[in-house]
Amino acid sequence: MKNRFSWMSALACAAWLASCTATKVAPPEAVLPIPEPKQVTWQKMETYAFIHFGLNTFNDREWGYGDSDPKTFNPTRLDCEQWAQTLVAAGMKGVILTAKHHDGFCLWPFEGTDYNISQSPYKDGKGNVVRELADACQKYGLKLALYLSPWDRHQANYGTPDYLPYFYAQLRDLMTNYGEMFEVWFDGANGGDGWYGGAKEARTIDRKNYYNYPRIYEMLDSLQPQAIIFSDGGPGCRWVGNERGFAGATNWSFLRKGEVYAGYPRYYELQYGHADGNQWVPAECDVSIRPGWFYHPEEDGRVKTPEQLLDLYYRSVGHNATLLLNFPVDREGLIHPTDSAYAVQFRQLVLQELQTNLVAGQRAKVSNERGGDYVAAAMTDDDYDTFWATEDGVTTADIEFSFPHPQRINRLMLQEYIPLGQRVKAFTVEYQQGGKWLPVRLNEETTTIGYKRLLRFESVEAEGVRICITDARGPLCINNVGVYDAGPNADRIFTETKNKLESLPFTLPDVPEAAATAATDRDEGTTCFVDGDELLIDLGDERFISSFHFLPDQQEPNRGLIANYELSVGATADAVTTVVKTGEFSNIQNNPILQSVYFTPVSARFLRLKATRMIQEGEAMGFAEIAVK
Ligand code: FUL
Secondary structure: OHHHHHHHHHHHHHHHHHHHHHHOOOOOOOOOOOOOHHHHHHHOOOEEEEEEOOHHHHHOOOOOOOOOOHHHOOOOOOOHHHHHHHHHHOOOOEEEEEEEOOOOOEOOOOOOOOOEHHHOOHHHHOOOHHHHHHHHHHHHOOEEEEEEOOOOOOOOOOOOOOHHHHHHHHHHHHHHHOOOEEEEEOOOOOOEEEOHHHOOEEEOOOOOOOOOHHHHHHHHHHHOOOOEEEEOOOOOEEEOOOOEOOOOOOOOOEEOOOOOOOOOOOHHHHHOOOOOOOEEOOEEEEEEOOOOOOOOHHHOOOOOOHHHHHHHHHHHOOEOEEEEEEEEOOOOOOOOHHHHHHHHHHHHHHHHHOOOOOOOOOOOEEOOOOEOOEOHHHHHOOOOOOOEEOOOOOOOEEEEEEEEEEEEEEEEEEEEOHHHOOOEEEEEEEEEEOOEEEEOOEOOOOOOOOOOEEEEEEEEEEEEEEEEEEEEOOOOEEEEEEEEOOOOOOOHHHHHHHHOOOOOOOEOOOOOHHHHHHOOOOOOOOOEEEOOOEEEEEEEEEEEEEEEEEEOOOOOOOOOOEEEEEEEEEOOOOOOOEEEEEEEOOOOOOOOOOEEEEEEEEEEEEEEEEEEEEOOOOOOEEEOEEEEO
């Protein structure tokens, strides 16, 4: 009897389990390429610091030649704890130190050369900056990483096979004796002039093969398996293609495998990634808080302000990349007070602007839902690992929030659940006012999302906000949405953009010169009128462009207002056939302000704006100012 009972209950249990499996909803399948788990952990760091410090600091150089005397390295108050405390207060999650820059000087007592810190007066030759920083990081909870320049302008054998065992030994030493590294940084500058043991000559190397990177990766995988390997083309993360601290608004975390190397001629593509890439190599935005990477006293008054850093934050972390912010440690061996104050204020600005998520805990109305664990509530539960997803085959959807009372909003945050891939290719953002849905006024294109997308838009009083995802590489997986009111400075960026309408140089080949001048004189009072419905713009050369801007006629009454448009690009004037965007200039009649069209970056020489509908049919098109960026 006892046996029979337990047999029966086992059967019931099995049936119950089966029913569970039947109703359990599976997540969408991954869309390749996907990140390794360590790349996701790394991306969540979002902001971390760079320290450039060494002989250059004391010799007023950016690239030491390899001949500066180690005795000149003489910081009198060096305090890695001051660095660590400053960086923590600035919200940095880790720090990358230049253990060796191109001049070959080692900030640790590496036995393979005399060109190291033991030959300096610092602590009577007993100092070790790598060790001191590693200890400070431990104490203050910062992650550590190291920059080891492959290029070495001191070593006599640089450029020959003999240099390689030396370089590998340095790497092994650093990777073995200083604890866990979150990243290893290999710079792209390689080969050129140098001291080279007194040879004083230019040396070139085969940038793709000289260092035998596959061998280096093997070493790193065994010594520091959690570390992300940085170089221009990855494999762990990539250079963003500039040293100004921003990624493209369109930014894919992919590269075509094996294509990008140090010295890659089309490096500007790295801002955007390769939309058709097959390897997950996310972008890292490196930028110095001062003009130079190393300390120069004459730059004390040229430290980036908290507002400038905030702008870079939106265009790096908010563009699906990380921000690697450099601090040039000064000659005393400290982070300079100005740099420290501005960095901490920058952190406070970020926190202030994105302090209160106005949709936290709300359940969005969504046009499609996968069900199971993948429901709308997962987007606002403040949990990275829960996400809303659409059903298989559904790659467009609307996410709608409403506010109990009209609410001032001007910032938006979106996150895709990247462990399953980066999917979204296009979306729009709208707000509700008087029951109507209207587009928000953005300052960039809304294409990719990725790990994180932050958007700034002109403040609106909204009864609700709606995100319409209009194109994606697979079912949608969104894990976080935030809507914010950034406070009193929220709209400054838009005013600034309007006042400084910078543009790439261009001509209007089909427009008489006098009229064309009116569109470029930066005088709002003059207008360029163009007959017909097409405006051709010639950039003179093939350029990478991602936006078109124009200020409509500003006179009373405004004439030549364009209601709807089609924007195309091409390589020659007779083949401007690739349509990059179509749309309307919303509310242009009542409010003829600067109109901006953002599109996925393309390389083109010619751009054509076609007015597909005018507010007053038959009028010539009116342009007070035109800009292409
Ligand atoms: C560059 C180097 O040449 C600079 O000196 C600096 O280290 C910067 C971060 O990378 O390519």
